[in-house]
Amino acid sequence: xxxxxxxxxxxxxxxxxxxxxxxxxxxxxxxxxxxxxxxxxxxxxxxxxxxxxxxxxxxxxxxxxxxxxxxxxxxxxxxxxxxxxxxxxxxxxxxxxxxxxxxxxxxxxxxxxxxxxxxxxxxxxxxxxxxxxxxxxxxxxxxxxxxxxxxxxxxxxxxxxxxxxxxxxxxxxxxxxxxxxxxxxxxxxxxxxxxxxxxxxxxxxxxxxxxxxxxxxxxxxxxxxxxxxxxxxxxxxxxxxxxxxx
Amino acid sequence: xxxxxxxxxxxxxxxxxxxxxxxxxxxxxxxxxxxxxxxxxxxxxxxxxxxxxxxxxxxxxxxxxxxxxxxxxxxxxxxxxxxxxxxxxxxxxxxxxxxxxxxxxxxxxxxxxxxxxxxxxxxxxxxxxxxxxxxxxxxxxxxxxxxxxxxxxxxxxxxxxxxxxxxxxxxxxxxxxxxxxxxxxxxxxxxxxxxxxxxxxxxxxxxxxxxxxxxxxxxxxxxxxxxxxxxxxxxxxxxxxxxxxx
Numbered sequence: 001x002x003x004x005x006x007x008x009x010x011x012x013x014x015x016x017x018x019x020x021x022x023x024x025x026x027x028x029x030x031x032x033x034x035x036x037x038x039x040x041x042x043x044x045x046x047x048x049x050x051x052x053x054x055x056x057x058x059x060x061x062x063x064x065x066x067x068x069x070x071x072x073x074x075x076x077x078x079x080x081x082x083x084x085x086x087x088x089x090x091x092x093x094x095x096x097x098x099x100x101x102x103x104x105x106x107x108x109x110x111x112x113x114x115x116x117x118x119x120x121x122x123x124x125x126x127x128x129x130x131x132x133x134x135x136x137x138x139x140x141x142x143x144x145x146x147x148x149x150x151x152x153x154x155x156x157x158x159x160x161x162x163x164x165x166x167x168x169x170x171x172x173x174x175x176x177x178x179x180x181x182x183x184x185x186x187x188x189x190x191x192x193x194x195x196x197x198x199x200x201x202x203x204x205x206x207x208x209x210x211x212x213x214x215x216x217x218x219x220x221x222x223x224x225x226x227x228x229x230x231x232x233x234x235x236x237x238x239x240x241x242x243x244x245x246x
Numbered sequence: 247x248x249x250x251x252x253x254x255x256x257x258x259x260x261x262x263x264x265x266x267x268x269x270x271x272x273x274x275x276x277x278x279x280x281x282x283x284x285x286x287x288x289x290x291x292x293x294x295x296x297x298x299x300x301x302x303x304x305x306x307x308x309x310x311x312x313x314x315x316x317x318x319x320x321x322x323x324x325x326x327x328x329x330x331x332x333x334x335x336x337x338x339x340x341x342x343x344x345x346x347x348x349x350x351x352x353x354x355x356x357x358x359x360x361x362x363x364x365x366x367x368x369x370x371x372x373x374x375x376x377x378x379x380x381x382x383x384x385x386x387x388x389x390x391x392x393x394x395x396x397x398x399x400x401x402x403x404x405x406x407x408x409x410x411x412x413x414x415x416x417x418x419x420x421x422x423x424x425x426x427x428x429x430x431x432x433x434x435x436x437x438x439x440x441x442x443x444x445x446x447x448x449x450x451x452x453x454x455x456x457x458x459x460x461x462x463x464x465x466x467x468x469x470x471x472x473x474x475x476x477x478x479x480x481x482x483x484x485x486x487x488x489x490x491x492x
Contacts, residue, residue: 175469179438182425192425197469206469223421223443223452226472 004088012092015059016245017066020093024057028140029082031059034208035124037198037227038172040243041210044068048119051076051162053106053155056144058086060122061099070120076104078149079140106150110161121159122170126150127177152177153184160188160215169213175206191217196224202232250334258338261305262491263312266339270303274386275328277305280454281370283444283473284418286489287456290314294365297322297408299352299401302390304332306368307345316366322350324395325386352396356407367405368416372396373423398423399430406434406461415459421452437463442470448478 001021006012009027014020024030039060044050046069052060055075065073077083086101104112106125126147143149152173159169169190173181175197182192190213197206206226231237236244247267252258255273260266270276285306290296292315298306301321310319323329332347350358352371372393389395398419405415415436419427421443431438436459443452452472477483482490 176467177465178467178469179428179432180465182428183432186425186429199471203471205471209469219423219426221422221424223424223455225445225449225451 002091002094004092007085010085015063015066017063018093020062020066020095021089022057022059022062023085023089023092025081025085029057029079029085029144031057031124033229034172035059036063036244037208037240038122038124038170038210039063039067041172041196041212042068042120042122042170043168043212044070044120047071049117050074050120050122051109051113051118053109053121053123053158054078054125054144054150055086055101056082056124058089058099058101060124061101062089062093062095064122065093065095065098071098073099075099075101076106076109077101078103078105079143081140082144106158107154108158110158113162115161116164116167118162118167119164120168120170121162123155123159124172125152125155127174152180156184156188156190160190163190163215165216167215169211169215171211171213172208173211175209178209181211185213190215191219192221193217194222194224196227198227198229200229202228248337248340250338253331256331261309261312263309264339266308266312266341267335268303268305268308269331269335269338271327271331275303275325275331275390277303277370279475280418281305282309282490283454283486284368284370284416284456285309285313287418287442287458288314288366288368288416289414289458290316290366293317295363296320296366296368297355297359297364299355299367299369299404300324300371300390300396301332301347302328302370304335304345304347306370307347308335308339308341310368311339311341311344317344319345321345321347322352322355323347324349324351325389327386328390352404353400354404356404359408361407362410362413364408364413365410366414366416367408369401369405370418371398371401373420398426402430402434402436406436409436409461411462413461415457415461417457417459418454419457421455424455427455427457431459436461437465438467439463440468440470442473444473444475446475448474 048070052075061073061075083103194212196210198208199206294316298321307319307321329349438459440458442456444454445452
């Protein structure tokens with residue numbers, strides 16, 4: 001493991017995969033359970049080329065490099081400090097020949113690549129509507145969480161331009177946006193094929209949804225059994241524990 | 247309870263509600279669990295006017311007359327034999343002043359009523375794509391189950407013409423059609439507001455979805471906890487048992 005600089009408010013966390021570590025900034029850029037669960041949902045086949053839109057800490061490309069036999073993982077983010085930090089995580093794990101982190105805007109990133117050239121696009125995008133007065137400062141955290149610089153439609157429009165025909169798009173989002181998500185995906189000819197709801201407990205409502213959509217596919221949606229996070233004792237269920245540690 | 251004629255292949259079943267009974271034809275028109283679960287999902291407020299599209303045996307209007315304080319329940323079906331049988335069930339239960347069963351085509355039924363005059367529209371429509379060669383005869387059963395005479399879009403288009411602004415639409419359907427359902431509802435300005443998946447066992451995939459959509463409402467979908475039909479011993483769960491018997 002290489003040595004890299006660690007800045008103020010940063011810490012190194014263990015990813016429990018291949019000994020990989022990740023740098024997080026406790027003030028601005030931390031990944032959440034949604035990114036980890038998405039990493040357990042994404043399928044990347046041997047030699048596939050993957051791009052992660054709004055990569056933040058770079059957790060998805062780094063976890064996918066650990067979990068899959070994909071050839072190359074690009075992560076892009078609009079926030080330079082986040083890109084710089086994610087690059088240090090790549091160096092820390094000696095993944096420079098598999099993972100590339102770039103500064104780019106989701107809305108225009110497709111201009112940097114050959115059209116329709118990616119096998120897989122992934123994203124853990126900002127969930128929240130840009131909304132009103134609550135957001136008077138565009139802090140790094142607000143940009144990562146709210147649709148300030150990138151709407152759901154911006155994301156999906158760009159995904160269409162990046163994805164190959166029959167290429168797969170994986171996203172985690174909030175269940176209350178499901179209608180908007182389906183409508184926007186269909187508009188750009190990326191058909192929802194599998195969804196999996198995630199809920200904290202056995203009897204609670206889902207608070208996340210994992211989505212697999214396939215460019216140009218026919219309409220036929222599969223609803224996978226709901227993923228439950230905690231058992232009755234408040235511990236991770238076996239499945240979530242496997243996603244984190246196995 | 248009045249006496250009514252019972253024909254060949256017909257039997258009288260107990261609805262376990264207010265002593266109501268229903269006539270079913272074991273060859274052609276039987277209601278399924280989907281209709282019963284939909285009856286437990288539908289909310290009808292005092293004095294509301296309800297229309298059920300593709301009513302079959304009339305089970306939904308009759309169950310809603312038993313379970314709610316709605317004012318008036320109309321059930322329509324394109325199949326005359328089914329309408330005639332459902333009318334006898336209405337008479338059997340002495341519900342002639344609350345439930346009316348009419349022969350009508352879902353595609354044109356709105357022409358018979360004042361535009362946008364219903365508080366609630368319900369439907370347990372044909373689920374299956376009209377498809378190809380399997381259906382060389384349009385049997386009563388095939389018409390009730392397949393989109394031969396009425397597509398999903400026909401149903402929703404007609405629902406829009408029947409429903410008041412802020413009126414509610416309740417439907418049970420197959421989860422694999424969810425994208426088509428959402429897109430078609432949005433197209434006709436009937437916004438999906440609540441969905442509930444139904445699955446046979448705790449760990450199986452859902453095989454039904456209950457949908458509440460509201461005309462002219464804003465986008466904000468609520469996913470209710472999944473309804474499980476059978477417990478680990480193969481018996482109805484308490485909730486399903488309550489829907490059937492309580």
